[in-house]
Structure formats: C-alpha cells, structure tokens
Amino acid sequence: MYEFRAKQEDVALSVWQRLWQKIMASPAAILLVLAAILCFVANHLLVVTDPVESNYVLTAKEMLASGDYFSPRIFGNYWYDKPIFFYWELIAAFKLFGISNFSARFFPALFGMAGILLAYGFTARLYDKKTGFLTGLILLTTVEYFYLSKAIITDMTLFVFYSACLMAFYIAYSEGKPRWYYLAYAFAGLAVLTKGPIGFFQPGLIILLFLVWRRDLKALLHIKLFSGLILFLAITLIWYGPMYAMHGSDFVSQFIGVHNVLRATVSEHPQFNVWYYYSAIFLAGFIPWVFTLPLAWRDYGLTRKIAAAWREKRLRLPALSMKTQFLIVWAATIFVTYQLMATKYMTYTFPYMIPLAIGFASYLKKYDRLVLNMAGIVLAIYVAATCTVIVPQCQQASAYDAAQVVSGLADNETAVVTYGGRYPVSLTYYSNHPAYRLEQADDIANKLPGGISWNAKNVMPFMAIEDLPNHPKVLAVVRDRDEAHFLQEVPGNWKWRTQKGIWAIYQKEADL
Template sequence: METTRKDIALISGIGMVLFLLGNWAIAITDPVESNYTLTALEMLRSGDYVSPRIYGNFWYDKPAFFYWELIAAYKLFGVNEFAARFFPGVFGTLGLVMTYLFARKLYDRKTGLMAAGILGTCFEYWLLSKTVITDATLFVFFNAVLICFYLGYSTGKRNIYYLCYVFAGLATLDKGPIGILLPGFIIIVFLCIRREFKEIIRLRLLSGLMVYILTAGSWYYAMYTIHGMDFINNFLGVHNFLRATQSEHPMWNVWWYYLMIFFLGCLPWSWTLPAAIVKCIKARKLPELDKTSGFLLTWALVINIFYQCMATKYTTYTLPGLLPIAILIARYLYEREIFVKRTVAVMLALFAILTFTVAAPVCSQDGHSGKVVAGVYKDRVQTDDLVVSYGDYKTSNVFYGDHMVYRLEHKEDIAGMLPDGKSWNAKNVMPFMALEELPTDRDVYLILNNRKFDLFEKDFNTAEWELLDSFKSARVYYRKAK
C-alpha cells in the first residue's frame, strides 16, 4: 500500500507539471477552444449555470459539465489561459493514475508504471490534456465505466457494476449520450465474443439505469423543462445525430483516417503495433489471447471501428482507446523496461521544450487566436462602439476583446447562413450584420482577414478607414462616427 501511494504521488506530480507547464503562455485558439471559454464566461457572468450560452444566445453544442469545470477554474484563478487549461490538465493526470491502478490490478506494479508512462508521453494524450476541450474529462469517465465493468466481471463482485452507471452518467453530462452508448456497446461486444450472454442479464440493467438517470438526468430534464424541443432538436438532432450521419468535414471521411490518427497520436510508441504483428507472423501463429488481453483489444478496436463508421470524424474521438493500447504496449515492452524509462524521460523533456518553442508561439499567432488582434482595440473600444469582423469570424476576438463582435456579410447572403435546425448552420449563432447597413453614426472597429483585402477595397470606401495594426493573417481598421 505504501508503494502504491508513492507511485500515485510520483505519477500525479509528473502529470500535473507536464500538463500544466506553460499553460499561462498558450493563447486560446479558434474555433473550438474559444467556444468553450466564451460560453463558460457568459454562464459565469449571467449567474445561470444550467443553460450554456454564447453571444447572449442559448447554445446546445455540449452538456454543462465541462463548462462547470471552466467556471470553477475562473473562480479559482481568474479568467485567463491557465484557468481555462487547468481542468484538462487535472483530468489528464487522473487518467494516468487510473491507468496505473488498473494495469497494476490486472498485472503488476511494473506494468502499471510503464502503462502510465507510455500513455502520458503519447503525443495525442499530452496535447489534449493541455487543450480546452471536453475530451480529457471524457477519457476519465468513459474509461472508468469499462474499468469498473471488468473489475466486477472478473471478480464476480457485481455490485461494482453500479459504478459503471455513475461514471456513464458523468460521461453523458460531459459529452452526451455517447457516454453510455459506446462503453455499453463495448461491453456487449466483449460478452458476445466470449459467449457469456447470461452476464448481460447480470449487469444490473434496471437498477443501474435508475442510477444513471439520477446522475445525468437532472440537467437534461432541467434543459428540456426550460427550452423544450428547441434543446432536443439542436442537441440531439444536430450535434449528435447530424454528426453521425452527415460529415462536417467531408475531406476527412476516408477509411484510413483513424489509422492515421493512431500512428500520429501514439507517437513515439506507434511502432509497437506493426512490431507485434511482425512478431506473430515470424512465429507463424496467432497470439493466444487470455480474457484480459481480449478485453483490452476489444475495448481499443471497437472505439476505433465505431468512429470510423461515423460520418463526421475528429482527431479527438478515439482518445479513450489510448488507455487499453498503453497497457498492451506496456505488456509488449515488459522486458525492455530501461528502453521505456529512457523514452519516457526524453519525451517529457521534449514536451517541455515544445510547450515554449512551438505551442506558445504558434497558438499566439493571429491565424490561430484573436488575442493579438483583440489587444489592438480592447483598451480603445467604448460601450457604444461597434466591432465587426469581415472574412473570418473568430470567437476568441470576443473572449479576449471583451466586446461583442458582429459577423459582417452581404445582406443577401445572411439568410442562407442563419441557423435553421437542419444543417451545420445551427452552429452559426454569432450575431450577423449586413455590410450594407453598417451604421455611420457609431465608431467602428473592423477586423479584416487579409485574404479578403480585395473585397474590402471593393465593398468599402477605404479612405474612411484608418489602419490601426496589421498582422500576418488579419488587420484592424477604425472608422470614426460621422
């Protein structure tokens, strides 16, 4: 027990340093991080912690749990980059501890330490544990469902299954129905492969679902009570069903997408998969899988195959699959402990260097964040002044500028861009303003994407506009009221 405590303290300490180091210097980026940070900020300022909102509008993209994390961090550390990235780092560290404890329970201490080290130094895991998105939190809750299932299944202590429903409820509060559907599907697939159909009946389904509803249902019920079918149609219809059936980014809807993500995301450990396959081929036999290895493989493969079948593909979706993969890699490299230790040490140093030499400077560029652009006008803009964006709308301009920014478009085009509840336009909840109706009786700050400069010269009287500052991707202009 004393050894376990020391291991947890070591893993926690390294994890917190690794995932929090330099976060104060990494600007909030677009388009994803800024949506979360601004939504939580508006919830905090409104005092309404139930209904997510952005640009003053209710926003049904994600459930409330991650926003609650951000609000708590804002209260602890103020509204800044470190606060926004704090809980992803905390949950990233919890994921390492959870992996260590589970691998130690399945095998031994050495496997647990190696698995935690391998997971923490996978490029994707490090990156997402420093990113303002829901996935580090989902990683913990989603995988806790499967860990609790296997502990209950392998020991015969089936009351542990109730914890599955608690964690599934928390995962559903963080990401949506996928928090119970996919872990449940993995469990069913595993039991069917082993032909243990009676175990499905022993999963405490009725009483467990009551626990699940009590955990996750209160927020969903409150949202339906307040917003009715508008919440159902947007949250379930657009942000869940539409993602599964209609590709948001068609260019990435290819069969090899998650294979690519695996090899990139698992760096520097990706080579172990082909090495294991080659080893099996040379031995001229398939590996004889024990129950535990079979469960870990099922866990990892179902996640990747499931998301490969979805129309919309994101790099983050298969993150939960890294936990079983890390344990399997630890078992494959079990006799190469010195190599693993050296690789982990090198990667820890490399990630520290990348934080300050790549992540911080790149994220601060105006092409990725509105921080420097908003800094031009933030201290100048008055309450009645107007800030508009032409060519590339960035939510981070609103977050950093602390002033509403209107999306400037031609009047005839706006109708086709507004949310209609049936397409990806549902995400266009930012305020629009017709270019032809831009008022002349108010001071105006214009954020212009440099790629639209030719249209700017065509659509505006450039003589009226004063250039305040210019960057690689954008310029900021000012026009005084007439």
C-alpha cells in the same frame, strides 16, 4: 579484459535493478509528478485558441455572468453544442482562480493527471505494477495525450469518465464484485453529462460485444441493470430534465438532432471522411511509441506465423485471456464505430488510448531501459516545445493580440466587426466587445441557424455590409489575406491601425 567488462556489465545491471526498485516503491507518485509537470507547464502562457477552445470559454464566461448555470449560452443566445459538465468545470475554475488562461486549462490538466493514475491503477490490477507504470508513462508521452491534457475541450474529461466506466464493469465482472457495477453506471452518467448519449451507448456496446465473445450473455442478468439504470438516470436528469423543461423541442432538435444524429450521418468535415482517417490518427497520436512496433512484430514472430497460416491456408487465432479479449473489444469497437460515422474528428477515438497503451507496455516491458530513455527524452522535448513553439503557435491561432488593440480603441458606441477567415470567437472573449461577422445581407439569411443543419453552429452575431453606414464608429478586424477584398467590397473611409498575427485592424473615419 573480459573480466573487467563483465564487472562493468554487472555494475550497470545492479544500478538498473536498484533504479527499478526505487520506481516500484512509489510508481503512482512518480507518474503523478511527471503528469503534473507535463499537464500544467506554461498553461498560464497558452492563450485561448480559435475555433474550438474559444467557444467553450466564452460560453462559460457568459453563463457565469448571467448566473444561469444550466443553459449554455453564447453571444447572448442559448445553444446546445455540448452537455453541461465541462462548462461547470470552467465556471468552477473561473470562480476559483479568476478568468485567465491558467484557469481555463486547469481542469483539462487535472483530468489529464487523473487519466494517468487511472491507467496505472487498472493495468497494475490486471497485470503488475511495472506494466502499470510503463502503461502510464507511455500514455503520458504520446502526442495525443499531451495535446488533450492542455486543450480546452471536453475530450479529456470524457476520457476519464468513459475509461472509469469500462474499468469498473470489468472489475465487477472478472472479480465478482457486483457493487462495482454501480460505479460503472455512475461514470456512464457523468460521461453523458460531458459528451452526450455516446457516453452510455458506446461503453454499453463494448460491454455487450465482450459478453458475446465470452458467450456469457446471461451475465446481463447480474449487472444490476434496473437499479444501475435508476442511478444513471438520477445523475443525467440533473441537467437533461431541467433543460427539456426550460427549452423543450428546441433543445431536443438541436442537441439530439444536430449534434448527435446529424453528426453521425452527415459529415461536418467532408475532406476527412476517408477510410484511412483514424489509422492516420493512430500513427500520429501514438508518436513516439509507434516507432517501436517493429519490436512487437519481431518478438511475436508475426512474419513466421503469417507465412505458416498462408501455407496451411487457414488462420489459427491464438487463445486469448479474458482481459486481453476485453481490451481488444474496447479498442476495436471505438475505432470501428467512429470510422463508420460520417463526421470524423481527430479526438473522437481518444478513449481507446488506455487499451492500446497497455498493448505497447506488454511487449515493451522487456525493453524497460528503452522505454525510460525514450520517455525522458520526450518529456524534455514536450516541456521545451511548450515554451518555445506551442506558446507562440497558440498566439497565432488566437485573436488575443487583436483583442488587446480593440479593447484600447473601442468604447461602448463602437461596432466591432470581423471580415474574412474563420470567425474569431476569442476576439469577443478577450476584448469584452461583441464582434459581428460582416457579410452581405443576402448571405446572412443563408447562414443563420435554423432546422437540423450545420448552420446551427453559426451562433455569432452578424452585421450586413449594407448597414455599416448607420454606424459612425467602427473597428474592423480583417484577416490579412482578405484585406484587398475588404477595402474593395466594404464602403467607407478605412484607416489601417495595426496588424496582430493574421488580423489587420482598420478604423472607420468620417467621410470627407
């Protein structure tokens, strides 16, 4: 009996070893296939959502229509919420595939695949192929990475450029390959073109703190500082130079003043400005792998070590390798700096995902069966959830259906207005009719952009309720919970036409 069980265990072990041999024969290719499936599955069905994704696609759509590929514009107005690179991605995708859901999500998905390969390659270089494969697999199957590989926002592009910058620096520094410093400067330039000054200053701070820990500030003399900065400026000035020449102080005050300085000092979302915000984001974003943390606690004997330190009344820090120091500084600096910023947003700390995934892979390496089983289950869940849950949820978070109704009912003389709820930019994007935000005249004056304030984000067109009688043909898209207020506050003979998601559509009829 015991011999039979032993033989079964030997067979299972042999099968498992052969499986790993096959995986290690082409780990990058396997990760690439898995990433392609997850990043691209059902993207053609995922409509553009409000309030963030629709800003990007409508801006790119208007830039494409205008033929001006330098100045971001929305609702016919210039605006400076983000730099240019992500808009260039969207414009390129629209030119390649036409304006569609798939094209809008094409480059986030493509960069999602690139991020997995980047994580694999860097980790394999630091450790070994198996650790690299597990890092890529863990990263791919986290909730946050899955979400951002499909989201039409700048963060996945920034993640790749930001991570590549730090990786290039570390390879140059640790392996004595100074030409890699130029790659670090180049990727920093691309990060600044994607998100702004944070793409340079934060990686720079990480590098500086790492060198301080290493007591090797003299290395700053050897990182190609002068020629590297020339390369960095040559890349960034491709856009920042013409933008300043064309828009001058408006560009500086809005882009730097509002979207960088104000964001760091005045909370855009005060309800999120709490000390535990990014700890909660980590726990949620790293599902399902956070549930394996007790294994690390047990394997590293942390309870015993903490008890010993308590008895001895002193904390002894373990000797750490250079690569471990770098990964710790990388993750910790991102976490702390964003925690200190006034405006908090769930994706800001996303660039710390690679060092954290490497940390998970390092202690889960001996639990490789667990990792493969969990990853397989999670991948299947994500694919199924995308088709059955996320597709309809995106539909609910978009005015796509309402836009189809507007397209059928409105002509060139119809004024399309919205009332209540968060302004649905996707209504204009999908219907090709500019939708006006309906407000009292006195309230409009207080909401228009001006100066260094969060009103800079109110770039949608407004229409005063008092001016509605001047428009005989009006379609009103009303948030369902605000219908009673709308009918009470807005004069006119309104006929209910239909409801699509959270939006009810009313048509103005001639007064009797």
